[in-house]
Amino acid sequence: MTRRPPATPHWIDWLMRRLLTSADVEEALGELHDLWVHVEATAGVVEADRRYLRELRRYPLRLVGGRIRRARPPEVGPALRSVARNIRGLARTPVLTSSIVLTVGLGLGGCTAIFAVADVLFFRPLPYPDADRLVWIHTESPPNRFNFSVVDFQALEAQQTRFSRVAAVQALSGTFVDEDVSERVSVWRITPGFFELLGIVPAVGRTAGSREAASGGPRTALVTAAFATTRLGVPPDDLAGALGTSIEVDDVSYEVIGVLPERSGPLGARTQVFATQQFQAPERRGPFFQIVLGRLADGVETAAAADELRAINRRIFPLWRSSYQDERATWAVVPLGELVHGNVDGLVVLLAASVGLLLLLATTNAASLLLTRVRSRRRELAVRIALGASRARVVGHLAAESALLALAGGLVGVLLAWGLAAVMPIVAGSYIPRLDEVSLGGRTLAFTALIAASSWLLFGLVSSVRGSPDAGLSGLRDGGRSATEGAPTQRVQRLLVAVQIAVAVPLLAASGLIATSMRNLQSAEPGFEVDGLLSLRVSLAAARYPDAEQRQGLWWNVEERLASLPGVLSVGVSDSRPPIEAYNYNNYDLEDRPTPVGENQPVACWISADASYLETLGVPLLEGRSLTRDDEYPDAPPVIVVDETWARRHFPGESAIGRRLREGGATSGPWTTVVGVVGDVTYAGFGGETGGTVYAPWTGLTQPFVVVRAAGDPVTLLASIRQELRALDPTAPVTDVATGEALISSSLAEPRHLTVLLIALSALALGLAVIGVYGVTAHAVQGRRGDIAVRLALGGTPRRVLGMVVRSTMAISLAGMLAGVLAARAFTPLLGGMVYRVDPRDPATLAAVVVVLAVVSLAACCLPAWRAVRSDPATVLRQD
Amino acid sequence: MGRKGLGELEQQVLLALLRMGGEGYSVPMVVEMEARSGQEVSQAAVFIVLRRLEDKGLVSSRMEGAGDTASGRERRYFKLEAEGLRRLEEARRLAERLWDGIDSVWEEG
Numbered sequence: 006m007t008r009r010p011p012a013t014p015h016w017i018d019w020l021m022r023r024l025l026t027s028a029d030v031e032e033a034l035g036e037l038h039d040l041w042v043h044v045e046a047t048a049g050v051v052e053a054d055r056r057y058l059r060e061l062r063r064y065p066l067r068l069v070g071g072r073i074r075r076a077r078p079p080e081v082g083p084a085l086r087s088v089a090r091n092i093r094g095l096a097r098t099p100v101l102t103s104s105i106v107l108t109v110g111l112g113l114g115g116c117t118a119i120f121a122v123a124d125v126l127f128f129r130p131l132p133y134p135d136a137d138r139l140v141w142i143h144t145e146s147p148p149n150r151f152n153f154s155v156v157d158f159q160a161l162e163a164q165q166t167r168f169s170r171v172a173a174v175q176a177l178s179g180t181f182v183d184e185d186v187s188e189r190v191s192v193w194r195i196t197p198g199f200f201e202l203l204g205i206v207p208a209v210g211r212t213a214g215s216r217e218a219a220s221g222g223p224r225t226a227l228v229t230a231a232f233a234t235t236r237l238g239v240p241p242d243d244l245a246g247a248l249g250t251s252i253e254v255d256d257v258s259y260e261v262i263g264v265l266p267e268r269s270g271p272l273g274a275r276t277q278v279f280a281t282q283q284f285q286a287p288e289r290r291g292p293f294f295q296i297v298l299g300r301l302a303d304g305v306e307t308a309a310a311a312d313e314l315r316a317i318n319r320r321i322f323p324l325w326r327s328s329y330q331d332e333r334a335t336w337a338v339v340p341l342g343e344l345v346h347g348n349v350d351g352l353v354v355l356l357a358a359s360v361g362l363l364l365l366l367a368t369t370n371a372a373s374l375l376l377t378r379v380r381s382r383r384r385e386l387a388v389r390i391a392l393g394a395s396r397a398r399v400v401g402h403l404a405a406e407s408a409l410l411a412l413a414g415g416l417v418g419v420l421l422a423w424g425l426a427a428v429m430p431i432v433a434g435s436y437i438p439r440l441d442e443v444s445l446g447g448r449t450l451a452f453t454a455l456i457a458a459s460s461w462l463l464f465g466l467v468s469s470v471r472g473s474p475d476a477g478l479s480g481l482r483d484g485g486r487s488a489t490e491g492a493p494t495q496r497v498q499r500l501l502v503a504v505q506i507a508v509a510v511p512l513l514a515a516s517g518l519i520a521t522s523m524r525n526l527q528s529a530e531p532g533f534e535v536d537g538l539l540s541l542r543v544s545l546a547a548a549r550y551p552d553a554e555q556r557q558g559l560w561w562n563v564e565e566r567l568a569s570l571p572g573v574l575s576v577g578v579s580d581s582r583p584p585i586e587a588y589n590y591n592n593y594d595l596e597d598r599p600t601p602v603g604e605n606q607p608v609a610c611w612i613s614a615d616a617s618y619l620e621t622l623g624v625p626l627l628e629g630r631s632l633t634r635d636d637e638y639p640d641a642p643p644v645i646v647v648d649e650t651w652a653r654r655h656f657p658g659e660s661a662i663g664r665r666l667r668e669g670g671a672t673s674g675p676w677t678t679v680v681g682v683v684g685d686v687t688y689a690g691f692g693g694e695t696g697g698t699v700y701a702p703w704t705g706l707t708q709p710f711v712v713v714r715a716a717g718d719p720v721t722l723l724a725s726i727r728q729e730l731r732a733l734d735p736t737a738p739v740t741d742v743a744t745g746e747a748l749i750s751s752s753l754a755e756p757r758h759l760t761v762l763l764i765a766l767s768a769l770a771l772g773l774a775v776i777g778v779y780g781v782t783a784h785a786v787q788g789r790r791g792d793i794a795v796r797l798a799l800g801g802t803p804r805r806v807l808g809m810v811v812r813s814t815m816a817i818s819l820a821g822m823l824a825g826v827l828a829a830r831a832f833t834p835l836l837g838g839m840v841y842r843v844d845p846r847d848p849a850t851l852a853a854v855v856v857v858l859a860v861v862s863l864a865a866c867c868l869p870a871w872r873a874v875r876s877d878p879a880t881v882l883r884q885d
Numbered sequence: 886m887g888r889k890g891l892g893e894l895e896q897q898v899l900l901a902l903l904r905m906g907g908e909g910y911s912v913p914m915v916v917e918m919e920a921r922s923g924q925e926v927s928q929a930a931v932f933i934v935l936r937r938l939e940d941k942g943l944v945s946s947r948m949e950g951a952g953d954t955a956s957g958r959e960r961r962y963f964k965l966e967a968e969g970l971r972r973l974e975e976a977r978r979l980a981e982r983l984w985d986g987i988d989s990v991w992e993e994g
Contacts, residue, residue, distance in 0.1 A: 033932055035958035039912040040928050056925075063929040 008050060010041040010057045020065040033064065091406045101378060105371040105410050108773060109460060110417025112364030115766075117422035117453045118429070119357045121443045126346055126353060132270050132442060134204035135300075139341040140307070142171065142297040142314065146334035146605050153295040155287045157336075158196070160321045161297065167310040169302040172199040173295040175282065176273070178708070179254040180544040180738055183236060187738045189544055190232075192254055193273050194282040200227070202300045203270060209245040210263030213281040225281050226252065226259035232277040233264045254278060255707075256546030256736075271345050271439045272298075289328035291669055298341060311338050327673060331592070331605055349437055352759070355835040359512060359766050362832075366508040368460040370773045373501040375407060375468035377784055380494060400469045407465030415457035419445065422453070436755045471497045495785065502777045502814075503821035506862065509767070509774040510825025510854055511832035516760075516767035517850040518833060522840035523760045525691075526753055529841070531584050532686035534623030537574075538712060538745035539719035540582050543730055545707040545737050556705035557637060559733065564617065566729045567713060572722055574714040577618030578703060582710040585752045587612060587688035591699070595655060596665040596676060609651055610688050610695035615703035619646070619683055621714045628652075629662045629681035636702040644702065646681040651697025677701075690752055692841040710741075719744055759839065774858070775865045782814045782866035786873040794878035803874040810873065814866035815859075822855050829854070891976045895943075897922075898934050899965065899973050902944065907965040911935060935963055943969030 013034070021030050037060055045053035095102045130136035142161065144151040153161070158173040165171060172195065179192040197213045200206070208230060217225045233239045233247040240246065244264040251258045259280055273279070301310055314336035322332065379386070386399050423445055430440040471494050543563070550556045560578050567576040581587035591611035600606045616634045619626070627649060636644050645666075652661035665676035689695045715722050727739055743751065786793070789810070796806050829851055836845045843850070891899070901914040901921075911931055918926045938944045945966055948959045 029936075031958055032961055033929075035960065036911050036932060037928060038958070039910075039960070040915065043912060043916060060928045063927050064932075067927065067929040067933050 008045065010038055011054050013061060014058075017061050017065060021068070024065060024068040037061065087402075087405065088409070091402075091409050094406060095409065098378065101374055102410065104776075105374060105464075106413045106417055108367035108769075109364070109371055109411065109414035109457075109464075110421060111769070112360065112367040113414055113418025113453060113457055113460070114421025114425065115360030115418075116357075116364050116456055117418055117445070117449060118425035118443075119353065119360050120452045121422065121426060121445060121449045122429070122437065122440065123353055123357060124446075124449055125439050125442045126342075126349065128448075129442070131342055131345060132268075136341070138301045139203070140299045140301060140310070140338045141341050141344040142299050142336065142338050144293070144318075144334050145337035146331060149608065150337075151334070152293050153297045154291050154293045155284050155295060156290050156321070156325060157293075157318075158295050158297055159284065159287075160317055161314075161336075164317045164320070165299075165313060167302055167305045167313050168299040170198050170202040171297060171299045172196045172202045173282070173297045174199060174273070175294050176276070176296065178544075179278070180256075180546055180708075180736070181236065181278070182253040182256070182546070182736055187544075187736045189542075189738055189740050190254070190278055191273075191276040192278045192280055193276045195279050196282050199279070199298070200265075202298055203272065205265065205269050207263035208266040210248045210261070212263055217281045218283055220283050220285055222283060224257060224259045224283075225262045226254070227263040227265055227279045228252070228261055229265050229269070229277050230267050233261075236277075237261070239264075252278070253546075254280065256548030268441075271442070272341075274441070289669075290325035291328065296344070298344075299338065307338060311336075314338060328669065332602070333605055345438055347438065351835065351838055352437065355515075355839065356762075358832060358835055359515065359763065362508050362512050363766055363770060364456065364460060366505055366512075366770050366773050368463045369501050369504045369508070370777055371407075371410065371460075372464035372467045373498055373505070373777050373780055375410075375464055376471060376494060376498050376501070377780055379403060379468050380784075403469030404465050407468060408461055411457050411461030411465060414460070415453060418457065419450065419453055422449075432758065467497060467501075495788075498781050498784070499817045502774075502781045503817045503824065505774045505777040506818050506821025506858060507824035507828055509770040509858065510822060510851075511829040512763075512767040512770040513854040513858065514829040514833050514851050515836060516763040517854055518836055518840050518843050518845060518847060519756075519760045519763045521847075521850060522843045523753075523756055525842040526756055529687070529691045531691075531749060532624060532684055533583055533745070534714075535745035535749060537715045537717070537719055538622070538748075539715060539722060539726070540710050540712045540741075540743055540745075540748065541726070541739050542708060542710050542741040543737050543739055545734060547707045549734075549736070550707060553639070553705045556707065557703070560615065560703070560705060560709070561634075563711065563730065563733060564615070566733070567711070567726060570722065570725050570729065572716050574716055575617050575621045576714075577615055577621035577712045578709045579612060579614040579618045579712065580706050580709050581610075581612045581614075581688060582712065582748065583622070584687040584748060585690045585693075586710070587695070587698075589613075590695075591668055593666045593668050593699075596667075598655060607655070608696055610698045612688070612698060612700050613702070613704055613706060614700045618703075618712065619700065621712045622686065623714070624686055625684045627682045627684060628660065629679070631681050631683070632700060632702050637704070641702070643675055643677040644680045645677055646683055646700040647679055648683055648685045648698040648700075650685050650695075651699060652679075652682045654697050756839070756841070771858075771861065775861055778814060778818060778862040778865040779869065781817070782810065783869035785813065786810055786869045790873055790876070790881050793873050794876070794881035797874070798878040798882065807867070807870050807874050810870035811863070811866055814870075815863060818859065818862040818866075822858055825858075826851060826855065890979065891972055892934075894930060894934050895938060896973065896976055897926075898931060898938065899943065899969055902963060902965045903970075903973065908962060910960050910962055938969065939963070942966060943972060 018030075021033070025033065037057060040060065041053045041057045044056050131139065133139060142153070144153065144157070153173065155173075158171075162171055174196070175194040177192050177194060178189050180187050181190045195213075197215055197218050200212045207227060210227070212227065213225050216222050228237070228247065230241070230244060233244055234241050237247050237250055237252070247261050247264050250261045252261060253259075259278075265279070299310070301307065318334075318336040322329075386403075389399055390396060426443045426445060429437070429443060434440050545556065545559070550559065564576045564578065567573055580589065587610050589611045590608050592606040592608045594600050594606055614632065615637065616632050619631055629646070632644070632646055635641055647661055655661065656664065661679050661682055664679045666679075667674065668677055683700070686698065687693070688698060713719060713722065713726065723742065730737065730739055793806055793810070797803065830846065833845045833847075833851075897918055898914060901917045902909055904917060905913060911928070915926050915928050915931050918931075935944065935946075939946055943966055944963045946961050946963045949962055950960060
């Protein structure tokens with residue numbers, strides 16, 4: 006059997022075929038084969054194989070360096086040659102080059118990604134046709150903004166003349182039942198014209214008309230393309246197959262009349278079903294659940310529309326006075342973007358400022374490193390100048406070299422930003438809207454080019470102009486002995502280090518604050534006993550249980566059956582669950598403290614909870630009594646239990662027991678009496694304000710949370726709980742299962758992301774600052790080693806010499822820190838609203854940052870100084 | 886544009902070709918160069934240098950004999966051209982001028 010050389014590795018083959026014509030590749034392999042035969046005959050097959058692979062690996066390298074490609078003309082332009090020379094030059098210092106490219110790239114990438122986000126949120130219109138004409142119409146009752154009620158919307162629709170269209174939507178979730186499987190889906194109930202207003206045309210089918218919005222009319226819905234394919238089993242290329250299908254949501258059948266296109270904008274981006282709303286004739290002004298959108302008619306100014314809105318509100322106010330007295334509340338209009346974007350500006354500004362500082366730090370660091378590099382090449386550069394190269398040319402050469410670094414950093418940055426753009430919607434999509442629209446478009450790339458060029462100006466020009474020798478002879482004279490060299494350069498370098506320290510301070514301060522805040526959040530008292538708690542949501546189809554009494558009975562049944570399971574201590578039911586899931590806020594008027602005319606009524610978080618809910622959560626009863634099952638009967642006298650915050654807010658220093666109020670702004674009807682005060686529970690997230698919490702007796706809603714207190718690990722109970730619930734109603738899906746720990750943890754996801762991000766940024770900042778301090782000290786010590794040796798030889802103690810070196814570097818550090826503290830005073834207030842129980846200007850944090858930086862930079866400058874002091878003076882002096 | 890002198894490897898390759906009678910195949914050249922220098926010579930480097938020399942007109946080449954090679958592929962044979970020979974002689978004269986009188990300097994040192 007004839008032996009053959011080893012197979013060519015794929016990557017080498019791939020590279021060779023890109024560097025050579027295929028005829029040349031064949032020739033090269035033929036020659037290698039012949040060489041293999043020769044080596045095998047003389048040194049054996051093992052050596053032949055080794056040599057063969059070694060030669061193969063050399064080919065790509067040699068081909069790149071040897072610059073032949075027969076198809077390519079052998080002469081490359083001088084510009085390209087100089088680029089190649091520069092690349093080779095940079096490749097000789099791989100650590101320096103890669104650290105500059107990576108740090109600058111990281112800064113550029115972060116800035117690019119944040120710019121891309123800001124571009125979408127602040128500059129790019131919402132992805133709807135003529136989006137600048139779209140507005141959110143709401144009730145303004147400072148500091149709150151309320152949605153409309155059905156009454157409001159119907160009046161608006163009938164009386165307005167300034168909008169080409171208005172539409173209302175109620176965002177809900179519903180239970181979708183498909184044969185035996187049921188699940189909760191996001192369902193928006195919309196009025197006809199919702200899609201026309203936004204300019205969305207269904208991919209197939211049509212939108213609803215007024216006939217379907219009339220009470221008793223046919224029930225219709227539009228679904229998303231994803232819903233049609235995954236839930237209705239329609240092939241993606243035949244969405245029309247979904248039309249006419251009937252879907253069951255909350256036991257109501259809807260006929261699918263249209264399928265939405267793949268991307269239909271950020272409003273309702275997570276909603277799968279858009280069902281047509283059918284209004285019943287309202288009996289009172291509230292409740293206020295309708296989000297109202299409008300499209301301004303052509304030529305109408307926002308101000309004119311706002312005037313008309315106020316007028317309509319004034320007109321209908323007297324008609325509904327018995328159920329709504331907030332006379333100061335007005336109707337108002339703001340761009341639709343404010344509804345879509347929510348309160349995200351502060352976060353984006355904070356992130357932008359953070360990555361901007363990081364980029365500044367990376368750039369300064371690069372300038373410092375390059376300056377060191379240029380100085381170490383002084384002799385080479387001086388020789389060039391002595392041989393006739395003009396100084397301009399040397400500067401040009403250095404600038405070109407740094408331009409390459411900036412370019413590479415820019416490429417790394419774009420790659421990073423591209424990755425971030427893909428990851429961000431997944432990681433942060435739940436609290437930053439429109440992230441799926443983020444793309445690296447022309448404007449973003451132009452921005453990247455601009456900041457890459459600016460950072461190049463900083464690090465490239467500083468290093469090449471300050472670093473290159475002024476005249477050939479001085480550089481030559483100094484040569485290796487640099488004791489007298491470059492005093493101005495040293496000054497520049499010291500300045501750069503001071504800037505680095507100054508930039509690091511605000512970043513470190515921010516991360517210190519956010520870390521403290523995170524610790525506070527984690528140790529915050531949620532107001533309920535976390536251990537042994539299990540909670541889940543059960544969704545009954547409303548149509549199946551039309552009768553409140555019937556639902557009430559069902560929940561009592563659920564409680565009894567679950568409570569009888571072994572290991573279960575108690576079970577409760579409520580429409581809310583801590584720490585972030587409470588959606589109902591109610592206004593009310595206190596009997597003892599009536600709202601003065603012209604003032605807004607107080608508002609509090611309103612929770613419907615059954616008799617054992619508070620006990621199951623482990624909320625302490627402070628005064629009076631808790632809710633009982635008797636309170637839940639429709640004919641029972643209305644009572645509520647309030648929390649401590651509520652009691653203190655309205656009756657500071659007094660008892661709240663026995664006080665009475667009227668709910669929902671009603672002027673007639675029975676009074677509701679406070680019968681108990683319980684401990685505070687967090688419902689609006691840690692740091693969120695609810696104005697106190699009111700617990701009203703359970704009214705048998707269809708989609709409550711069930712909370713279970715277990716004797717041991719609550720997770721082990723889940724299977725039997727599910728089984729019991731299925732036995733009661735097999736169509737009711739059980740969702741949102743979470744233990745007490747999971748509830749706390751998931752409510753902290755957003756601050757946790759921000760904490761990790763800021764700590765990572767500041768760790769990088771600290772690292773770069775340390776490199777800077779170390780570098781400048783090492784260089785200064787290197788330059789003064791003769792001086793140090795003389796001092797030591799003449800009897801100077803190492804301590805004094807050490808002190809001398811350290812003092813000069815620490816002076817710069819301290820100057821930087823001082824500037825940094827001032828910068829931090831401007832920077833950390835951006836954290837306001839994002840930190841919990843920490844003052845964004847907290848002086849202790851700032852002091853800690855200064856101490857950390859001082860210690861770290863002391864260590865960074867002691868190390869090279871100590872090394873210099875330990876070296877033998879005689880040796881140093883001989884070398885020089 | 887000024888013409889550059891021969892590189893070290895270029896010189897070695899041309900010398901190997903000359904020793905083989907002014908015509909030859911790359912693998913025996915590599916073997917010859919290794920025998921003379923006592924070091925491994927990169928086949929890849931020789932491959933590239935030969936083609937560069939051809940671009941400069943110092944050698945020429947032709948393909949030959951697919952049937953009798955181990956790999957079953959044709960081989961490229963290179964031939965030293967008059968210009969190549971002239972450049973080799975030039976290089977030798979330059980080297981001799983550079984080394985001229987060095988021995989006496991060394992002896993003094």
